[in-house]
Amino acid sequence: xxxxxxxxxxxxxxxxxxxxxxxxxxxxxxxxxxxxxxxxxxxxxxxxxxxxxxxxxxxxxxxxxxxxxxxxxxxxxxxxxxxxxxxxxxxxxxxxxxxxxxxxxxxxxxxxxxxxxxxxxxxxxxxxxxxxxxxxxxxxxxxxxxxxxxxxxxxxxxxxxxxxxxxxxxxxxxxxxxxxxxxxxxxxxxxxxxxxxxxx
Amino acid sequence: xxxxxxxxxxxxxxxxxxxxxxxxxxxxxxxxxxxxxxxxxxxxxxxxxxxxxxxxxxxxxxxxxxxxxxxxxxxxxxxxxxxxxxxxxxxxxxxxxxxxxxxxxxxxxxxxxxxxxxxxxxxxxxxxxxxxxxxxxxxxxxxxxxxxxxxxxxxxxxxxxxxxxxxxxxxxxxxxxxxxxxxxxxxxxxxxxxxxxxxxxxxxxxxxxxxxxxxxxxxxxxxxxxxxxxxxxxxxxxxxxxxxxxxxxxxxxxxxxxxxxxxxxxxxxxxxxxxxxxxxxxxxxxxxxxxxxxxxxxxxxxxxxxxxxxxxxxxxxxxxxxxxxxxxxxxx
Numbered sequence: 467x468x469x470x471x472x473x474x475x476x477x478x479x480x481x482x483x484x485x486x487x488x489x490x491x492x493x494x495x496x497x498x499x500x501x502x503x504x505x506x507x508x509x510x511x512x513x514x515x516x517x518x519x520x521x522x523x524x525x526x527x528x529x530x531x532x533x534x535x536x537x538x539x540x541x542x543x544x545x546x547x548x549x550x551x552x553x554x555x556x557x558x559x560x561x562x563x564x565x566x567x568x569x570x571x572x573x574x575x576x577x578x579x580x581x582x583x584x585x586x587x588x589x590x591x592x593x594x595x596x597x598x599x600x601x602x603x604x605x606x607x608x609x610x611x612x613x614x615x616x617x618x619x620x621x622x623x624x625x626x627x628x629x630x631x632x633x634x635x636x637x638x639x640x641x642x643x644x645x646x647x648x649x650x651x652x653x654x655x656x657x658x659x660x661x662x663x664x665x666x
Numbered sequence: 667x668x669x670x671x672x673x674x675x676x677x678x679x680x681x682x683x684x685x686x687x688x689x690x691x692x693x694x695x696x697x698x699x700x701x702x703x704x705x706x707x708x709x710x711x712x713x714x715x716x717x718x719x720x721x722x723x724x725x726x727x728x729x730x731x732x733x734x735x736x737x738x739x740x741x742x743x744x745x746x747x748x749x750x751x752x753x754x755x756x757x758x759x760x761x762x763x764x765x766x767x768x769x770x771x772x773x774x775x776x777x778x779x780x781x782x783x784x785x786x787x788x789x790x791x792x793x794x795x796x797x798x799x800x801x802x803x804x805x806x807x808x809x810x811x812x813x814x815x816x817x818x819x820x821x822x823x824x825x826x827x828x829x830x831x832x833x834x835x836x837x838x839x840x841x842x843x844x845x846x847x848x849x850x851x852x853x854x855x856x857x858x859x860x861x862x863x864x865x866x867x868x869x870x871x872x873x874x875x876x877x878x879x880x881x882x883x884x885x886x887x888x889x890x891x892x893x894x895x896x897x898x899x900x901x902x903x904x905x906x907x908x909x910x911x912x913x914x915x916x917x918x919x920x921x922x923x924x925x926x927x928x929x930x931x932x933x934x935x936x937x938x939x940x941x942x943x944x945x946x947x948x949x950x951x952x953x954x955x956x957x958x959x960x961x962x963x964x965x966x967x968x969x970x971x972x973x974x975x976x977x978x979x980x981x982x983x984x985x986x987x988x989x990x991x992x993x994x995x996x997x998x
Contacts, residue, residue, distance in 0.1 A: 493863070497863065497867075501744050501860065501863075501867060501882050501883070501884070502860065502863045502867060503742075503743070503744065503745060503860065503862060503863065506862050507742070507745060510742075539748065539749060539781065540748050540749065540750045541748065542745075542748070543719075543741045543742050543745040543746050543747055543748050543774065543778070544719070544741070544742075544745040544746050544774035544778075545746070545773045545774040545777055546774075547748060547774075547778070548749075548774070548777040548778055548781055549777070584777060584780075584781075585773070585777065630773065630809065631773065632772075632773075632882070632884055634809060635802070635880060635884040635885050635886070636884075636885055637885075639885065
């Protein structure tokens with residue numbers, strides 16, 4: 467059964483709600499590592515997404531996700547706009563209208579590949595990839611709790627030294643705090659899981 | 667936070683509107699404030715488009731005008747602009763000879779300009795990446811050097827070349843040549859405060875400085891006790907000239923730019939200029955061109971950067987060529 471419009475609206479609302487609710491927390495995480503604007507930037511992007519909410523949710527899931535991605539690219543700015551936008555666009559392109567757990571895993575792989583290429587980043591560089599990678603893995607394990615895997619993966623970035631992103635200028639001083647982009651990615655995954663609950 | 671603003675959300679829009687009104691003889695603000703472009707374009711000329719996060723004024727919009735940029739895209743404070751801004755700017759100033767994007771080497775800027783270039787269809791674009799900051803040690807595990815105040819030198823010299831009729835490939839090659847001959851290093855005496863954050867980006871004790879600071883207050887080489895202008899100038903000139911020498915660009919004649927970060931008086935910038943020039947001459951480098959002032963700022967950060975460009979005859983002549991922009995004008 468395709469993900470219908472009601473479900474698509476619930477998905478979008480859940481993502482926007484979590485980013486909005488955690489904007490200050492994201493900004494604080496970023497202040498310790500980068501320049502302290504991640505929460506604000508993400509909020510600006512998803513506010514723009516919400517201004518086209520009905521047009522977006524009217525589209526089938528793959529197109530709707532790509533439209534969310536394009537909107538983020540065009541409104542957030544900085545590295546996060548391009549990276550989060552690219553992740554949504556690549557995942558949307560790879561998804562069928564009625565995704566199974568295996569389809570979701572394939573879409574996550576597509577997002578990982580696109581983000582790696584765009585950001586010239588890899589796993590262990592203390593970026594959102596360190597959440598997307600473990601989530602793709604969890605999606606392939608029928609027993610795995612995806613939301614929990616995402617949150618734990620974001621927490622684990624605290625122990626990493628940043629190789630990419632503005633935190634990389636801190637070098638060894640970047641160890642100890644979570645990566646803001648990884649935390650955002652985890653929050654979005656958790657929101658998707660809760661909205662898709664019955665299909666996971 | 668004590669700033670001459672109304673609310674953080676409107677700082678950028680109000681500042682751009684003020685800028686465009688103050689310099690309406692030279693520049694025009696694009697639709698939805700996506701870009702600032704020259705009021706009068708020259709058909710058939712390579713168009714130079716730059717852009718980056720706001721908070722570095724006068725970079726980049728202050729350098730839009732005859733002899734420098736054709737358009738500049740202002741992002742949010744310390745956040746790179748988006749691909750649609752760059753595409754709109756390119757469309758607005760395309761004179762039929764191609765677009766040269768001048769990009770500072772920061773991940774956000776690089777990714778957004780890359781994306782804009784990929785999405786541009788039917789327009790010829792090239793890009794010059796500026797990465798002049800010697801404070802960042804180059805390694806395979808970093809993003810490479812940051813693009814900082816040397817950007818002004820690249821924009822000025824390439825802008826003059828475009829004005830005299832150089833084609834796109836020549837402008838790009840010249841941009842790369844100027845970048846290779848240019849090194850910068852900065853020092854912060856205080857943090858800056860991003861309006862939306864409302865508090866200082868980092869903490870420095872009264873007697874501490876951040877050596878090698880980037881233009882958003884991001885860390886550099888090390889934190890140190892503050893000494894004095896002569897000692898700092900010596901450290902910075904040494905790092906810059908050693909690096910230039912190490913890459914085979916040891917200058918005989920040079921341009922010296924002392925750039926204020928926004929919170930340091932001109933009087934002190936001239937003290938730094940005096941000290942840096944003496945250091946350079948002690949190492950056998952003749953300073954033949956100079957620029958002192960606030961050109962690539964970091965909001966209200968106190969401190970400065972030194973930029974040295976090893977000048978050849980052609981680059982010196984292009985530096986001297988007429989420029990008429992809000993922030994740089996001579997020869998008119």
